[in-house]
Amino acid sequence: MNHADLKSNRRILIIDDNPAIHEDFQKILCPANHRRPAVNQLAAALFDEAQPAAQLLHFELDSAYQGQEGLEKVQQALAENRPYAMAFVDVRMPPGWDGLETITRLWAVNPEIQIVVCTAYSDYSWDELQAKIGQPDNLVILKKPFDNMEVQQLALLLTRKWLLNVQASLNLAELKAMVEQRTAELVAVNKSLGASEERFAKAFHSSPVPSGIVTLPDRRFVDVNRPLAEIAGYSRDEMLGRTTTELFIWEKPELADTWFERLSRQDLVQDQEANIREQAGALHEVLVSLAPVTLANEPHVLLLAQDVSERMMLERQLRQAQKMEAIGQLAAGVAHDFNNILTVIQGHADLLAMTLETAAKEGESLDEITYASSRAATLIRQLLMFSRKQVMQFRHQNLNEILRNVLKMLERLVGEQVQIDFYPTEPLPSIHADNSMIEQIIVNLVVNARDAMAKGGKITITTSLEKVQRAPTPMDPEQRDGNYVCLTMRDNGSGMDAQILDRIFEPFFTTKPAGKGTGLGLSTVFGIVRQHHGWMEVKSKPDCGTTFRIFLAATPQPAEKSEVMVDAELCRGTETILVAEDEDALREMVVKTLEIQGYVVLEASSGAQAIDVWDNSSRSIDLLLTDMVMPGNIMGGELAARLQERSTSLKVIYMSGYSPGMAWHDLSVLEGRDFLPKPFSIGKLAQLVRERLDNPAKQN
Numbered sequence: 001m002n003h004a005d006l007k008s009n010r011r012i013l014i015i016d017d018n019p020a021i022h023e024d025f026q027k028i029l030c031p032a033n034h035r036r037p038a039v040n041q042l043a044a045a046l047f048d049e050a051q052p053a054a055q056l057l058h059f060e061l062d063s064a065y066q067g068q069e070g071l072e073k074v075q076q077a078l079a080e081n082r083p084y085a086m087a088f089v090d091v092r093m094p095p096g097w098d099g100l101e102t103i104t105r106l107w108a109v110n111p112e113i114q115i116v117v118c119t120a121y122s123d124y125s126w127d128e129l130q131a132k133i134g135q136p137d138n139l140v141i142l143k144k145p146f147d148n149m150e151v152q153q154l155a156l157l158l159t160r161k162w163l164l165n166v167q168a169s170l171n172l173a174e175l176k177a178m179v180e181q182r183t184a185e186l187v188a189v190n191k192s193l194g195a196s197e198e199r200f201a202k203a204f205h206s207s208p209v210p211s212g213i214v215t216l217p218d219r220r221f222v223d224v225n226r227p228l229a230e231i232a233g234y235s236r237d238e239m240l241g242r243t244t245t246e247l248f249i250w251e252k253p254e255l256a257d258t259w260f261e262r263l264s265r266q267d268l269v270q271d272q273e274a275n276i277r278e279q280a281g282a283l284h285e286v287l288v289s290l291a292p293v294t295l296a297n298e299p300h301v302l303l304l305a306q307d308v309s310e311r312m313m314l315e316r317q318l319r320q321a322q323k324m325e326a327i328g329q330l331a332a333g334v335a336h337d338f339n340n341i342l343t344v345i346q347g348h349a350d351l352l353a354m355t356l357e358t359a360a361k362e363g364e365s366l367d368e369i370t371y372a373s374s375r376a377a378t379l380i381r382q383l384l385m386f387s388r389k390q391v392m393q394f395r396h397q398n399l400n401e402i403l404r405n406v407l408k409m410l411e412r413l414v415g416e417q418v419q420i421d422f423y424p425t426e427p428l429p430s431i432h433a434d435n436s437m438i439e440q441i442i443v444n445l446v447v448n449a450r451d452a453m454a455k456g457g458k459i460t461i462t463t464s465l466e467k468v469q470r471a472p473t474p475m476d477p478e479q480r481d482g483n484y485v486c487l488t489m490r491d492n493g494s495g496m497d498a499q500i501l502d503r504i505f506e507p508f509f510t511t512k513p514a515g516k517g518t519g520l521g522l523s524t525v526f527g528i529v530r531q532h533h534g535w536m537e538v539k540s541k542p543d544c545g546t547t548f549r550i551f552l553a554a555t556p557q558p559a560e561k562s563e564v565m566v567d568a569e570l571c572r573g574t575e576t577i578l579v580a581e582d583e584d585a586l587r588e589m590v591v592k593t594l595e596i597q598g599y600v601v602l603e604a605s606s607g608a609q610a611i612d613v614w615d616n617s618s619r620s621i622d623l624l625l626t627d628m629v630m631p632g633n634i635m636g637g638e639l640a641a642r643l644q645e646r647s648t649s650l651k652v653i654y655m656s657g658y659s660p661g662m663a664w665h666d667l668s669v670l671e672g673r674d675f676l677p678k679p680f681s682i683g684k685l686a687q688l689v690r691e692r693l694d695n696p697a698k699q700n
Contacts, residue, residue, distance in 0.1 A: 175211070348589055461488070
C-alpha cells in the first residue's frame with residue numbers, strides 16, 4: 001500500500017458464531033440501515049428529522065461466523081488491497097477455532113489489524129492473554145453486554161489508530177529508503193554528488209515527518225525541514241548552526257546523549273520516546289530515530305522526530321474510557337442491592353417516626369438516620385450518573401424554566417458574597433431531558449464556581465440557541481449537525497491550568513482539601529451530559545476564571561408541564577395490591593406500610609411466584625407493585641405484561657435501584673409517573689400508589 005492508496009479505512013470485520021451479535025453491531029455501527037421505530041422517534045426528537053444521528057456513522061461491516069471464515073476474509077481483503085482496519089472477535093466460537101487462536105492467525109497474516117475481544121465470560125485473565133498471544137498494543141477487551149456508545153467510540157478510535165499507524169510506517173519506511181538510496185549513491189557515484197544532494201534535499205524538505213540533519217560530533221543543525229521547525233517553535237534560519245542544547249529542544253537532554261552514544265557503537269536508534277519543547281513551552285510527544293549519513297564526505301546524522309501527540313492522546317482517552325467503564329461497572333453492580341438496603345433503612349425510620357411523639361428525643365436519632373441514608377443514596381446516584389447507568393425519565397423541558405425554578409436555591413447555596421446573573425434567550429426551543437439531572441448539572445457547576453471564588457465574585461449563566469456543524473473531535477467522537485440549546489456558565493474565579501483541565505472529568509479527582517468534596521461533581525456532570533447525547537466545552541486559565549458550555553439537542557416539541565412528587569401525609573385505601581420484590585426485608589417493609597394504610601396486600605418474591613399468587617387469589621387485584629429485576633426468567637416488565645393480559649384494568653408501578661442486567665427495552669416502561677426509584681420514602685410510596693389507583697390503567 002502506498003500513499004496514493006492510503007485513505008480513511010472504516011472496514012470492520014465481525015467474527016462471532018451468534019447471528020444476533022452481527023445484527024447488534026449493524027444497528028450500533030450502521031444505524032442508517034437498521035433502526036427500530038423507537039430509535040427513529042428519538043432521532044426525530046433530537047435532530048428535527050433533518051439529520052438523523054444514524055447517518056453520522058459510516059462503517060463498512062463484514063461478517064464471519066467462524067475463525068477460519070474470518071481468516072479467509074482477512075486474506076481476501078489483503079489480496080484486494082482493501083484491508084480491514086479492525087475486527088470484533090468473540091472468545092467462544094464452537095466447534096472451530098476459539099477467539100485466541102483466531103486472533104493469532106489473523107495477526108500472522110495482518111499484524112496491523114486492531115482487535116477487540118468480545119466476551120461475556122471471564123475466559124482468560126490478562127496475564128493468560130499475554131502468555132498466549134504476547135503483549136500487543138492493538139488489543140482491547142470488550143465485556144458483554146456492551147454499551148452502544150462504547151462500541152462507537154472503540155470503532156472511531158481504533159480505525160483512526162490503524163490509519164495513524166499505517167501512515168507512520170509508510171512515512172518512516174519511505175524516508176529511510178530515501179536516506180539509504182542517497183548514501184549508496186554518494187559512495188558509488190561521486191560524479192552525481194550535486195544532483196543526488198539536490199534530490200535528497202527535495203525529499204527531505206517535502207517529507208511530512210519532522211526531520212533535521214546535524215553534524216558530528218558537535219551536533220549542530222545544518223538543515224531542518226518545515227515540520228521540525230514548526231513543532232520546535234522556531235524559524236528554519238533560527239535553528240541552523242545551533243545545537244539542540246542551545247535551542248532547549250529536548251525536555252530531557254540526557255536522552256539525546258544516550259542516543260548518540262548508541263549510534264557511535266553502531267547500534268540501532270529507532271522510535272525512541274521523547275518530548276520536544278516548543279519555544280513557548282508546550283510539549284510534543286515524538287518518536288525519535290537517528291540514522292548516520294555522509295554529506296560532502298563528512299559524517300552527519302539524520303534526525304527523524306515523528307509527532308505522535310494525537311495518537312498518544314487517543315490512546316490515553318481510550319485508557320480513560322476503559323477506566324471509567326470499570327468504575328461504572330463496579331458502581332452499577334452494587335447499586336441495586338445497596339439501594340434496596342437504603343430503602344429498608346429509610347422506610348423503617350419513617351414508620352418508627354410515625355409512632356413517636358413530635359418532641360421525643362428518639363426523633364433526633366431518626367432524623368440522623370434519614371439524613372445519612374439520603375446522603376448514601378446521593379453518592380450512589382452520582383456514581384451511576386458519571387458511569388452513565390442511572391435510569392433517566394426524559395420529558396420535553398424548557399431549559400429557561402428549569403433555571404428559573406432553581407435560581408433561588410442557587411442564590412442561597414452560594415451566599416451573599418457571590419452574585420448570580422441570569423441572561424436567558426427567549427424564546428428557547430425545548431430539550432428532551434430528565435429534569436432532576438439537568439438541575440444536578442446546574443447545581444454542581446455553580447458549587448464548583450463558588451468554591452473557586454473564595455473571596456466572592458460573579459457567576460454568569462446564559463442560554464442560547466446555536467447552529468452547529470462540525471466533524472467528530474477527540475473529546476466528542478460524534479459528528480454534530482443541527483440546532484443545539486447551549487447552557488453557558490462563566491465565573492471570575494481562580495481558574496485552572498492545563499494539567500488540571502486534563503483531569504477535571506476523572507471520578508474522585510479533586511483539588512479541594514480533604515473532606516471538602518467527593519471528586520464526583522464534574523464527572524457526574526460529564527456522565528449526565530453524555531446520557532443526554534450532548535457534549536461539553538471548557539475554557540480556563542489561572543486567575544482568569546472558567547467557562548463551561550453544555551450543548552443539548554433542540555427539539556421542536558413543546559415543553560411538558562412537570563408534576564412534582566413530594567412526601568405527604570400517608571394516603572389510605574382499601575384496594576388489593578400485589579407486591580413482587582425479591583429482597584425480603586424490603587418487601588416486608590413495603591407490605592407493612594401498605595397494610596397500615598388499609599390496603600389488602602399479597603406478596604411474592606419472584607415473577608413466577610407472583611403469577612401463582614394471582615392465579616390462587618380469591619380477590620380481584622387492583623395494583624401490581626413490582627421490582628424491575630428479580631431472580632428467574634420473569635422480569636418486572638414481562639410480569640406486568642402477562643398480568644395485564646389477564647386483566648386490562650390492572651395498574652402497575654415499577655420499582656428499581658437499577659442493575660446492568662436490565663435490558664434497554666425494559667427501561668422504556670419506566671417513563672412517566674409509573675416509576676418509583678429506590679431508595680424511596682414511605683410518603684412517596686403512599687402518594688404514588690394512591691395516585692396510580694385513582695387514574696386510568698395504562699397498558700405495559
